[in-house]
Amino acid sequence: MTVLVTGAAGFIGAYTCQALAARGEHVIGLDNYNDYYDPAIKRDRVAALCPQVDIRALDLADRDGLAALFAEVRPVRVVHLAAQAGVRYSLQNPHAYVASNLEGFVNMLELCRHGGVGHLVYASSSSVYGDSATPPFSEEQRIDRPRSLYAATKAANELMAYSYAQLYGLRATGLRFFTVYGPWGRPDMAPLLFSRAVLAGRPIEVFNQGRMRRDFTHVSDIVAGILGALDRPAGNDLALHEVFNLGNHTPVELERFIGVIEQAAGVPARKVYKPMQPGDMIETMADTRRAAEAFGYEPRTPIEAGLPPVVHWCREYFGNHA
Incomplete structure (x- = not known):
């Protein structure tokens, strides 16, 4: 009864593999170990979190390789977390998003359809809410006004999964993640960027003059939501395709977020205020009632508890002069 996890060397992927293996799943x-950020971090992450898991080096665009893998391992459930991430990078390298998030997602849908996969759980993003969003963001709100190509590809994934559910009976669940953080996180995101800079005495860029609010969500809460969605039993009363927010439903002001990092690091931040970045959203806030009702999702980690371990991990892993 194999569970296949794509993006398994990624931040959320490695923690998901760890949690699945810990409860006895096969x-x-x-993962393709691409160089969007240093692949050494991905390999170290796997060694630290899920060394016992068999992770194959494979790209989502490799249809023959993926088909051979599905024929070999015959997964019953798939957790599809692999994607080209990053709002700002999508402004620089749009073709990477087409290859991974669109072509790669179709490849995964086709393999799940023909491979008899019972449940596909896939990563979407809070970015899909775009200019139509009114906090708190609920799954009923429109997602047809994205602020970046990255957001557009994630919204497209939801439409593609819906069509496969209707056409072929492929059961799929999309999860809209809200700003995930934790030790072993992505080095291009604010929690690690800010922590490393403060520890090293470098300035940090604070966009929109600091007037930003984010629904920062600890990776342990995200993984609990992934497993809850994955384990939700099939039934006649469930739609074949469903979408859920996974967030902390408590937006945090950026200045407060930086303050927690300063306190954990023991030094003040050198802040350089900048205007709003193209593609960014001023505020994100998840309405998580649907996930709570469906599979008991309940985030438990405030930034005061979850962020200091990130700072301490950065100090240990990267060193004070990283």
């Missing part, structure tokens, strides 16, 4: 992973 887990196979795949």
Whole structure:
């Protein structure tokens, strides 16, 4: 009864593999270990979090390789977390998003359809809410006004999964993640960027003059939501395709977020205020009632508890002069 996890060397993927393996699941992973950020971090992450999991080096665009893997391991459930991430990078390299998030997602849908996969759980993003969003963001709100190509590809994934559910009976669940953080996180995101800079005495860029609010969500809460969605039993009363927010439903002001990092690091931040970045959203806030009702999702980690371990991990992993 194999569970296949894509993006298994990624931040959320490695923690998901760890949690699945810890409860006795037979887990196979795949990851292309691309250089969007240093692949050494991905390999170290796997060694630290899920060394016992068999992770294959494979790209989502490799249809023959993916088909061979599905034929070999015959996954019953798939957690599809692999994607080209990053709002700002989508402004620089749009073709990477087409290859991974669109072509790669179709490849995964086709393999799940023909491979008899019972449940596909896939990563969407809070970015899909775009200019139509009114906090708190609920799953009923429109997602047809994205602020970036990255957001557009994630919204497209939801439409593609819906169409496969209706056409072929492929059961799929999309999860809209809200600003995930934790030790071993992505080095291009604010929690690690800010923590490393403060520890090293470098200035940090604070966009929109600091007037930003984010629904920062600890990776342990996200993984609990992934497993809850994955385990939700099939039934006649459930739609074949469903979408859920996974967030902390408590937006945090950026200045407060930086203050927690300063306190954990023991030094003040050198802040350089900048105007709003193209593609960014001023505020994100998840309405998580649907996930709570469906599978008991209940985030438990405030930034005061979850952020200091990130700072301490950065100090240990990267060193004070990273």
